[in-house]
Amino acid sequence: MGSEAPRLSVAEVQDFLATEFPQVADDFIVEALGPMSARLRMEPGERHLRPGGTISGPTLFTLADCAVYLALIAMVGSEALAVTTNASVDFMRKPEAGRALIADVTLLKLGRALVVGDVHIRSEGGDALVARATMTYSRPR
Amino acid sequence: MGSEAPRLSVAEVQDFLATEFPQVADDFIVEALGPMSARLRMEPGERHLRPGGTISGPTLFTLADCAVYLALIAMVGSEALAVTTNASVDFMRKPEAGRALIADVTLLKLGRALVVGDVHIRSEGGDALVARATMTYSRPR
Amino acid sequence: MGSEAPRLSVAEVQDFLATEFPQVADDFIVEALGPMSARLRMEPGERHLRPGGTISGPTLFTLADCAVYLALIAMVGSEALAVTTNASVDFMRKPEAGRALIADVTLLKLGRALVVGDVHIRSEGGDALVARATMTYSRPR
Amino acid sequence: MGSEAPRLSVAEVQDFLATEFPQVADDFIVEALGPMSARLRMEPGERHLRPGGTISGPTLFTLADCAVYLALIAMVGSEALAVTTNASVDFMRKPEAGRALIADVTLLKLGRALVVGDVHIRSEGGDALVARATMTYSRPR
Numbered sequence: 001m002g003s004e005a006p007r008l009s010v011a012e013v014q015d016f017l018a019t020e021f022p023q024v025a026d027d028f029i030v031e032a033l034g035p036m037s038a039r040l041r042m043e044p045g046e047r048h049l050r051p052g053g054t055i056s057g058p059t060l061f062t063l064a065d066c067a068v069y070l071a072l073i074a075m076v077g078s079e080a081l082a083v084t085t086n087a088s089v090d091f092m093r094k095p096e097a098g099r100a101l102i103a104d105v106t107l108l109k110l111g112r113a114l115v116v117g118d119v120h121i122r123s124e125g126g127d128a129l130v131a132r133a134t135m136t137y138s139r140p141r
Numbered sequence: 142m143g144s145e146a147p148r149l150s151v152a153e154v155q156d157f158l159a160t161e162f163p164q165v166a167d168d169f170i171v172e173a174l175g176p177m178s179a180r181l182r183m184e185p186g187e188r189h190l191r192p193g194g195t196i197s198g199p200t201l202f203t204l205a206d207c208a209v210y211l212a213l214i215a216m217v218g219s220e221a222l223a224v225t226t227n228a229s230v231d232f233m234r235k236p237e238a239g240r241a242l243i244a245d246v247t248l249l250k251l252g253r254a255l256v257v258g259d260v261h262i263r264s265e266g267g268d269a270l271v272a273r274a275t276m277t278y279s280r281p282r
Numbered sequence: 283m284g285s286e287a288p289r290l291s292v293a294e295v296q297d298f299l300a301t302e303f304p305q306v307a308d309d310f311i312v313e314a315l316g317p318m319s320a321r322l323r324m325e326p327g328e329r330h331l332r333p334g335g336t337i338s339g340p341t342l343f344t345l346a347d348c349a350v351y352l353a354l355i356a357m358v359g360s361e362a363l364a365v366t367t368n369a370s371v372d373f374m375r376k377p378e379a380g381r382a383l384i385a386d387v388t389l390l391k392l393g394r395a396l397v398v399g400d401v402h403i404r405s406e407g408g409d410a411l412v413a414r415a416t417m418t419y420s421r422p423r
Numbered sequence: 424m425g426s427e428a429p430r431l432s433v434a435e436v437q438d439f440l441a442t443e444f445p446q447v448a449d450d451f452i453v454e455a456l457g458p459m460s461a462r463l464r465m466e467p468g469e470r471h472l473r474p475g476g477t478i479s480g481p482t483l484f485t486l487a488d489c490a491v492y493l494a495l496i497a498m499v500g501s502e503a504l505a506v507t508t509n510a511s512v513d514f515m516r517k518p519e520a521g522r523a524l525i526a527d528v529t530l531l532k533l534g535r536a537l538v539v540g541d542v543h544i545r546s547e548g549g550d551a552l553v554a555r556a557t558m559t560y561s562r563p564r
Contacts, residue, residue, distance in 0.1 A: 023188050047164050057225040058203040065198050084198040085396065086368050086418060088229040088511035090539050090557055092532045108552050109515045113395060114367065114420070116513050118555065129531050132541065134513055134555065136368060138396070226537065227509050227559060229370035231398050231416055233391045249411050250374045254536060255508065255561070257372050259414065270390050273400065275372055275414065277509060279537070305470050329446050339488050339507040344481040366480040370511040 006033045006074035013038075013074050021066060028066060036107040038071035041124070043100050054094050055101065055130070060121060061089060064133035067103040068117030072137060075110060082115070086136040095130045096123040114138060147174045147215035154179075154215050162207060169207060177248040179212035182265070184241050195235050196242065196271070201262060202230060205274035208244040209258030213278060216251060223256070227277040236271045237264040255279060288315045288356040295320075295356050303348060310348060318389040320353035323406070325382050336376050337383065337412070342403060343371060346415035349385040350399030354419060357392060364397070368418040377412045378405040396420060429456045429497035436461075436497050444489060451489060459530040461494035464547070466523050477517050478524065478553070483544060484512060487556035490526040491540030495560060498533060502562065505538070509559040518553045519546040537561060 008016070010030050018025040032039040040063065048059040065084060072082060095101060102124050109116040115137040121130045149157070151171050159166040173180040181204065189200040206225060213223060236242060243265050250257040256278040262271045290298070292312050300307040314321040322345065330341040347366060354364060377383060384406050391398040397419040403412045431439070433453050441448040455462040463486065471482040488507060496502060518524060525547050532539040538560040544553045 054224060057206050057228065058199055061202045061228070062199040083195060084232050086229075086231050087198065087202070088227075088370055088557065090227050090531070090559065091225050092539060108513070108555060116515060116555075132531060132539075132557065134511065134557070136513065229416065229511055231390070231418065233398060249372070249414060257374060257414075273390060273398075273416065275370065275416070277372065336506060339510065340481055340485040343484045343510070347480050365477060366514050368511075368513050369480065369484070370509075372509050373507050 004075070005035055007077050008033070008074045013070050016073055016078055017066070017070060024062060024066060028063070030070060031102075033071075033074045036071070036075065036110065038067060038074055038105045040067045040070065040103040040105070041100050042103070044095075053097050057089075057091060060091065060101075060131045061087070061133070063101060063103050063121060064089065064119040064131070065135055067105040067119050068107070068115075068135040068137065071105040071107050071117055072110070072115050075107065081140045082137045084135055085114075085138045087133060089131060089133040091131045092129050096126055099123040099125065101130065108134075112139065113141070145216070146176055148218050149174070149215045154211050157214055157219055158207070158211060165203060165207060169204070171211060172243075174212075174215045177212070177216065177251065179208060179215055179246045181208045181211065181244040181246070182241050183244070185236075194238050198230075198232060201232065201242075201272045202228070202274070204242060204244050204262060205230065205260040205272070206276055208246040208260050209248075209256075209276040209278065212246040212248050212258055213251070213256050216248065222281045223278045225276055226255075226279045228274060230272060230274040232272045233270050237267055240264040240266065242271065249275075253280065254282070286357070287317055289359050290315070290356045295352050298355055298360060299348070299352060306344060306348060310345070312352060313384075315353075315356045318353070318357065318392065320349060320356055320387045322349045322352065322385040322387070323382050324385070326377075335379055339371075339373060342373065342383075342413045343369070343415070345383060345385050345403060346371065346401040346413070347417055349387040349401050350389070350397075350417040350419065353387040353389050353399055354392070354397050357389065363422045364419045366417055367396075367420045369415060371413060371415040373413045374411050378408055381405040381407065383412065394421065395423070427498070428458055430500050431456070431497045436493050439496055439501060440489070440493060447485060447489060451486070453493060454525075456494075456497045459494070459498065459533065461490060461497055461528045463490045463493065463526040463528070464523050465526070467518075476520050480512075480514060483514065483524075483554045484510070484556070486524060486526050486544060487512065487542040487554070488558055490528040490542050491530075491538075491558040491560065494528040494530050494540055495533070495538050498530065504563045505560045507558055508537075508561045510556060512554060512556040514554045515552050519549055522546040522548065524553065531557075535562065536564070
């Protein structure tokens, strides 16, 4: 399945996001989809910042969680009941001030029961990682 | 340091929360503090739910992250610049509908450089774990 | 299932260990079993040490991995095909020299598909945590 | 520092491995070093297998842990006292029978206090991931 193209288009995934995660749909833009991969863009607002200009951990977690979910949806079609069972996140650097965040997801495993996705988050235009995350989703049987 | 009482009172930690995390200060109530431990209470609202009545992963992450931070603050006094460097979370069960969430934190390590806290989240009045998380904070030197 | 007694006895689990993990069966002693819990003891040898007297990470990982597996086996009976799907480990302190290691496991979830266990490792007779780990096992359907 | 070449050669790192990790030095071969990256090769033996032909979790953990450490050593020179503080591992697929394992490490962060490395483990000649791991090392000040 790894080399197949996504079933859904960028517009379809963006629509799914608006329906499924209305709280964050305005913050996240689906920029690109590929086989087992996706790219999301997020424009941080005041409410995502912590003192010192750091993006809050929960904001980065939300971005990573959403990114893996959307990469999964893009590959298998709408599947609203998959749930996160495990997440590990490393927060590595302060993002650059005034820049958008870019989340690049790769699905490492797309099994019938478990899906594992790896996310790298950077400031737009930068090389250095702001955070990395691995998320496991459990699919309903 | 593990057996010492917290330096801050419940009211002082609640005040710190209001200042430091204004976005979530209305959602979280500091219920109790002890040596290297704390208990937070959260009343989930519509915006924290996902289809099927599950509490969203980001909501549980935010609760866990905050709980460890507040347990640290209670022990060492205000220290706004400690940052999360690592988080691992296991999401285990759907919370019970219409119940508050209770987060119990234990600080497993309170070092000069790194602080590690373990969080158990349950539905109020229930035994079963909804989620567990371990958070590592790095303290400024 | 959480409050039920284990199906297997300490001797039966020790036998299972000898069959299933012959490489480590001489190092690990099953000390106690309870509902959803187990305690293992390990006597570290020279080959488990790193310079400075620290127990190596792989040794602690092996102890944690084994401990969760044996706690599972004790509850459900022999099930040789369950496999670890995820592990997160925090290494917190150097163990005390010349002491055995004690691993206390609690099964946080014992589902049909996924099993999650939490492990706390200490030096025998000490309170401070040497390491903590959470392991997820996937059970064959 | 990310774009600099390693300070140590493949032979120097292999020597370091023989001195520092004598238990595994015969199992692991340093195949390549690059800026912030390294490749290790491991030939699994009978003692690394579990029933069903799966490589044991502890074996994969050891390979990942060692790989990050050696990538660090290659960049900064011998530093025997760095210790693992956190590890998260996802075990994803059975390796292919009779094949060596290849571990590719990328150092995501090489800070003065914390070093984070990401490891991808595959069967030699294969694309599919057997496991991925992220390891954090704490450097002595």
